[in-house]
Amino acid sequence: MDWTEIKNLQSVLLKDVPLLSFDKLREQLINSVKSGKRLVQFFGNEEKNEVILYVVLADDQQSKLYLTSAKFKSEKTFDSLTREIPSARLFEREIYEQFGIKPEGHPWLKPVRRGIAGINSQEPQYEFFKMGGDEIHEVGVGPIHAGIIEPGHFRFSCYGENIHYLEIELGFQHRGVEKLFLQKKNNPVYLEKLAESICGDSVIGHASSFNSAIESLGEISIPRRAKLIRAIALELERIAVHLGDLSALAGDVAYLTGNAVFGALRTKVINTTMAICGNRFGRGLLSAGGVNYDISPELRDNILSTISRLDDEVSLAAEVYFSSASVLERFEKTGIVDFETALEIGMVGPAARASGVAIDVRSDHPFGAYDFFPVHKLTLKSGDVFARAYIRFIEIQQSIRIINEQLNNLTEGGLKKNFSSLKPNRLVVSMTEGWRGEIVHVVITGAKGEIKKVKIKDPSFHNWLALAIAVRENGISDFPLCNKSFNLSYCGFDL
Amino acid sequence: MFDLLKLRKQHGYQSIPDIRNVRLMETHKGYPLIDESKWKKEYSGLKDVCPTNAIEFDPFSIDMGKCIFCGECERVFPGVVKFTNEHKVGCTTRNNLVITGSTFEEFRETAIESERKIHKLFGHSLKLRQVSAAGCNGCEMELNACSNVNFDMGRFGINFVASPRHADGIVISGPISKNMAPALMDAYNSVSTPKIVIAVGACAISGGLFAESAELDRTFFNEIKVDLFIPGCPPHPLTFINALLDFLGRK
Numbered sequence: 001m002d003w004t005e006i007k008n009l010q011s012v013l014l015k016d017v018p019l020l021s022f023d024k025l026r027e028q029l030i031n032s033v034k035s036g037k038r039l040v041q042f043f044g045n046e047e048k049n050e051v052i053l054y055v056v057l058a059d060d061q062q063s064k065l066y067l068t069s070a071k072f073k074s075e076k077t078f079d080s081l082t083r084e085i086p087s088a089r090l091f092e093r094e095i096y097e098q099f100g101i102k103p104e105g106h107p108w109l110k111p112v113r114r115g116i117a118g119i120n121s122q123e124p125q126y127e128f129f130k131m132g133g134d135e136i137h138e139v140g141v142g143p144i145h146a147g148i149i150e151p152g153h154f155r156f157s158c159y160g161e162n163i164h165y166l167e168i169e170l171g172f173q174h175r176g177v178e179k180l181f182l183q184k185k186n187n188p189v190y191l192e193k194l195a196e197s198i199c200g201d202s203v204i205g206h207a208s209s210f211n212s213a214i215e216s217l218g219e220i221s222i223p224r225r226a227k228l229i230r231a232i233a234l235e236l237e238r239i240a241v242h243l244g245d246l247s248a249l250a251g252d253v254a255y256l257t258g259n260a261v262f263g264a265l266r267t268k269v270i271n272t273t274m275a276i277c278g279n280r281f282g283r284g285l286l287s288a289g290g291v292n293y294d295i296s297p298e299l300r301d302n303i304l305s306t307i308s309r310l311d312d313e314v315s316l317a318a319e320v321y322f323s324s325a326s327v328l329e330r331f332e333k334t335g336i337v338d339f340e341t342a343l344e345i346g347m348v349g350p351a352a353r354a355s356g357v358a359i360d361v362r363s364d365h366p367f368g369a370y371d372f373f374p375v376h377k378l379t380l381k382s383g384d385v386f387a388r389a390y391i392r393f394i395e396i397q398q399s400i401r402i403i404n405e406q407l408n409n410l411t412e413g414g415l416k417k418n419f420s421s422l423k424p425n426r427l428v429v430s431m432t433e434g435w436r437g438e439i440v441h442v443v444i445t446g447a448k449g450e451i452k453k454v455k456i457k458d459p460s461f462h463n464w465l466a467l468a469i470a471v472r473e474n475g476i477s478d479f480p481l482c483n484k485s486f487n488l489s490y491c492g493f494d495l
Numbered sequence: 496m497f498d499l500l501k502l503r504k505q506h507g508y509q510s511i512p513d514i515r516n517v518r519l520m521e522t523h524k525g526y527p528l529i530d531e532s533k534w535k536k537e538y539s540g541l542k543d544v545c546p547t548n549a550i551e552f553d554p555f556s557i558d559m560g561k562c563i564f565c566g567e568c569e570r571v572f573p574g575v576v577k578f579t580n581e582h583k584v585g586c587t588t589r590n591n592l593v594i595t596g597s598t599f600e601e602f603r604e605t606a607i608e609s610e611r612k613i614h615k616l617f618g619h620s621l622k623l624r625q626v627s628a629a630g631c632n633g634c635e636m637e638l639n640a641c642s643n644v645n646f647d648m649g650r651f652g653i654n655f656v657a658s659p660r661h662a663d664g665i666v667i668s669g670p671i672s673k674n675m676a677p678a679l680m681d682a683y684n685s686v687s688t689p690k691i692v693i694a695v696g697a698c699a700i701s702g703g704l705f706a707e708s709a710e711l712d713r714t715f716f717n718e719i720k721v722d723l724f725i726p727g728c729p730p731h732p733l734t735f736i737n738a739l740l741d742f743l744g745r746k
Contacts, residue, residue, distance in 0.1 A: 114674055143678045146657040148625040148639045150632055151675055172674040173629045176710035183707065189567055190546040190704070197704050200633030200729070244636075247643075261502060263643045264509040271520075278522040278578075281633055283728065284565045292570075313505055320498050491631050494672075 002028055003057070003066040008365035009216045011428040012067065014444070017054070022070040022078045025055065030084045032057055032066070038359070039346060040065065041429070041440055042091035044099045045453045049073065051099045056429055056442070060364040065429055072101055080106040087346025090461060113171030113494055114153075129167050131157040136164070139476065143172045150490035154479075161475045166468045173494035181454035188214075188288060191451075195441075196283050199458055199492035204230070204237045205434025206441075206492075207286040210454075212367060213430035213443040214288045218419040224369075225413040226290035228406050231369035232303075233273060233282050235399040235406075238435035240269040242350075242392035242399075243314070245487050249389055250321065252481045253330040258321045265313055272306055275299060290416030300407055311400045318393045331386035335470035335482035338383055345469070346462045349437020351486050354391045355383035361433035373405060385478075388485040422449040434459065436489065458492030509644045514736055515746075519580050523731065524564040526581040527557050529596045533574030544571045547703055559584055560592040560700040563728035582731050585738025586724045592700070607723075607741040614744035616689060617663055620652040621743065623693070624662035624686060628679045629705075630669030633729040634696040638666065641732045648736050651745065659683075664691035664722075668729075670698040670705040676712035683719060691722040693739075696729050703728065 002018050002025075020028075033039060041056035050073045057066040072078075080103035081088040092103040094112045103109065137158055143151035153169040177198055184190045195210035196203045208230055215222055243266035250258025270280040277285040277293040285293055295303070321327060337347070342355035352359060361367070362375040378394050380387040422445050430441045437459030444453040467486050471479055511517050519525070531554065539552060545568055549561035555575060557568070568576045581599045586592050586606045594602065627635050641648040642655060656662050659682045671679060683692070697703035700721075705711060723742050725735050 143675065144626055144682055148627070148635050148655055150627045150630065150635060151678065172672065172678070173669075174672050174674060174710050175629050175670060175705045176708040179710075180705065180708055187543050187546070189544065193546040193563060193565055194704055197631050197633070197728075200631035201636060203633075257499070257502065260509070260644045261506050264506060264645060267509075267640070267643070267645045275520060275522055278524045278566065279564075280731070281636075281729070283563070283633075284567075292566075316498065316502055316505060320502050323498075489632065491629065494629075 003068045006065050006067055006429065007063065008065060008361070008367055008431045009212055009428065011216045011423065011426045014425045014427055017427065018068045020068055020070050022053070022072075025068060025070045026079060026081060029055060029057070029081065033085050037066070039085060039087050039091070040431070040438075041442055041455065041457060042088060042095070043442070043455045044095045044101070045444060045455075046099065051101060053095065054427075054442070058365070060359055063365050065365070067427070067429070072099075076100060077102045077104045079104055082106050086344045087462065111171065113174050114169055128155045128169070129157070129165065131165060133159075135159055152490050156476060156479070158476055161477065163471050163474055163476050163479065166471050168464055168468050170464065170490060171494050173491040175491070175495065177495040178454055178456060181451065185451040192287055196286075198456060198495070199489045200281065201241055201489065202237070202434045202436060202439065202458070202492065203281045203283050204233045204286065205432050205436075205439050206456075208234060208368065209430045209432040209439045209441040211286050211288045212432070213428050213441050214422065215419075216428045216430065217422040217426055217443060217445055218288070219423055220289065220417050220419045222290045222417055223414040224411060226415050227369040228410055229276075229291045229293075229295060229415075230286060231373070232295070232403050232406050233276065233285055234432070234434070235403050236269055236273050237282060239396050239399045240266050240273070241435045241487070242396050243269060245484060246321070246389060246392055248484050249331075249385070249481065250327070252484055253327055255321070255324060255327050258317070258324075258327065261317045265310065265317065268306060268310065272303055275302065287416060289418055290414070292416070294415055295407075295410065300410060304404065304407055307400050307403055311397065314393070314396055322390065322393070328386070330478070330481060331389055332384060334385040334478050335474055335485060336382070336384045337466050337470050339381070341469060342383065342466065345465050347466050348462050349433075349459045350391045350395060350435075351388055351463055351466060352437065353377070353379045354387035356381045359438070361431045361438050365431050367430075367432060369406060373402065375402065385481055385485040422451070424449040436460065436487070437463065456495060458489055460488040460493045463488055464493060510647045511645055514646070514733065515740070517733065519582050519731065519733065521580055523580040523582060524566055524578040526579050526584050526599045526602065527559070527562070527594055528577045528579055528598070529555055529557065529594060530575060530577070531555050531596060534572070538572055538575070541571055544568055547697060547701070547706065554595055556593050556595045558593045558701070559726040560589060560724060561697055561703065561706070562726065563697050563703060565728075582734045583737045583741075584726050584734055585741065586726075587722065587742065589721070589724060592724055592726060607738060609742055609744035611744070613691070613742065617691070618743050618745060621664070621739070622654055622656045622662050623664050623666050624659040624682060625655055625666045625668070626679050626682050628667060628669040628675035628699070629672035629711075630696065630698060634668035634698070637729040637732050638668065638695065638735065641735055646732045646736060651736070651740060653736075653739060659685035660687070662686050662690075664693060666693045666695055667699045668695045670702045670708070670711050671713050671715060672710055673712040676715060679715055683715075692719055693723045693725065694721045695725045695735065696727055700724050700726060
């Protein structure tokens with residue numbers, strides 16, 4: 001068997017990970033993706049004088065993951081996979097950027113993250129894609145944008161008011177997160193907090209992914225009550241961001257009622273998270289081994305009544321919002337990503353589901369409390385701004401139901417399990433469905449159980465290209481709308 | 496139409512009427528009280544408890560400029576540290592952010608110095624340009640929240656604007672990555688004088704969790720003086736608004 005079969009959060013001994021020649025790996029990878037498996041992770045890890053490339057594939061129907069690797073010692077090139085598997089394009093660029101191993105035949109080998117210390121920083125200044133033609137004009141936006149938002153650069157090639165092509169340059173936010181995980185590997189408290197700061201709007205998502213990986217490597221199973229509290233916090237995070245995005249989308253089309261109403265509802269949700277752990281974004285709630293804060297019976301009743309009111313309030317607000325002509329006129333048929341494209345470029349999360357791609361880690365590769373509370377996958381078809389907005393609304397309703405169910409089954413029990421050390425020479429793939437989509441942390445331990453590698457993939461990694469595709473042949477004035485309908489993370493991408 | 500009216504009724508009046516005196520819920524972690532008499536010898540090996548090295552032993556102190564208010568020290572040193580729900584923790588000098596054992600009232604007496612000049616210039620209208628320099632979106636979301644219907648900072652004549660040319664000052668969040676350092680300096684230089692600089696969150700004030708990263712360039716602060724520090728991870732909107740109002744000499 002050339003691939004090790006694992007499950008989400010099932011750790012595997014490094015010596016059990018097959019080591020193939022790259023050509024063999026390449027051939028099998030292409031066949032697997034053709035037969036419907038999905039490329040989840042493809043990254044390098046430097047050990048002594050060699051680089052090992054790891055590949056993680058997902059079979060979403062069977063809830064299985066497949067793992068294999070290839071070794072690079074002196075050879076500095078491999079045959080690019082991107083033409084056969086478009087979703088490999090960024091992974092390959094990242095491998096080139098970090099280790100100098102060149103994917104030969106890659107259609108566009110530009111830096112993943114702008115000018116960071118790596119191979120590409122020695123290359124001449126990167127030139128943006130240029131369109132020919134007298135009538136083409138370019139619009140450059142960023143790194144600093146108009147609102148209070150993270151930095152990144154957008155380069156539009158326009159014909160009149162229409163966008164022909166958008167190139168997105170990221171990397172401005174690069175803080176060296178993956179390196180910091182190794183630099184401070186002996187301070188577990190620090191690592192927990194760092195995981196919470198990978199991306200400030202997905203605190204619970206990333207913390208849950210990282211801590212679950214650590215627990216799997218420590219071979220402990222956390223108390224049921226802790227699993228439930230984690231899932232409740234994750235769903236609260238999902239509701240809060242979705243409400244915030246519905247509010248901001250309303251703002252972008254000058255629909256002030258929606259802007260105000262959804263904004264105020266979001267405040268109630270993040271204040272609920274604050275009532276649990278003291279922070280509006282759930283910082284400090286999760287810890288390796290469980291959770292730091294309990295939900296008391298009074299608080300439980302409070303949350304139950306808050307979300308039951310919220311259910312009615314959101315329904316009425318959405319009814320008005322999605323029947324307003326001025327909203328629909330701007331949302332419908334704007335920024336379309338069709339099903340085939342979404343599948344091909346490896347989109348994840350609600351944005352993918354809005355284009356009809358039925359993937360959701362909570363039901364495909366269940367983790368934590370979702371093992372015993374299955375989640376039904378919600379999809380829409382049209383792939384436009386409307387679909388990406390409407391899916392927020394139905395996911396909010398779904399999350400309310402999930403929280404309700406979980407709070408009503410919040411059995412007594414401990415909050416946290418202690419453990420001493422991580423098992424040596426292991427690798428674990430930890431996937432979580434954050435509000436933005438699939439968050440993947442791969443953690444590898446060394447001979448003494450020390451952390452040797454933390455590889456992080458935020459859902460934005462795949463979805464930025466979807467935004468660039470969505471805006472093509474749309475008016476440039478619709479860009480903010482398209483952008484907000486994805487609401488992608490800059491720092492989650494830049495790390 | 497009826498649904499819209501129903502929605503307006505449901506929405507009601509969401510603004511916090513008295514921003515200056517509203518209290519946050521008990522769980523909020525704000526100003527830390529320190530009681531050194533509860534200190535035990537066996538604690539002295541536990542310096543790693545603080546993920547951002549905000550704690551100094553002997554005498555015990557917490558640097559709110561580094562603190563991410565995670566509460567780990569409160570759990571490990573019971574009684575020594577107690578985070579209160581006092582959210583007005585903004586300061587005009589960096590040294591005042593280091594808390595040794597003063598009560599909240601003592602801290603507040605010297606925390607924010609408001610100058611007549613600032614009041615005269617910006618007291619009734621202050622436009623700010625926000626620059627996120629590798630901020631994780633936590634501080635950014637809270638700064639956005641300052642202008643939402645609940646906090647409605649615009650009622651005090653304080654707004655965020657799109658262009659630094661329209662601004663009276665800049666608000667910095669994030670630890671300042673190498674790639675954002677030049678853009679931040681450009682934005683600062685584009686604001687006409689007199690101008691103010693506000694550092695928001697542990698990352699901007701001290702580098703926070705990222706202080707030891709090799710990917711930062713914090714030389715901006717060697718040249719430019721910060722007028723107002725807003726600690727937190729991220730700071731609550733009420734922390735930001737109240738600190739600004741104090742700084743502007745508003746009642």
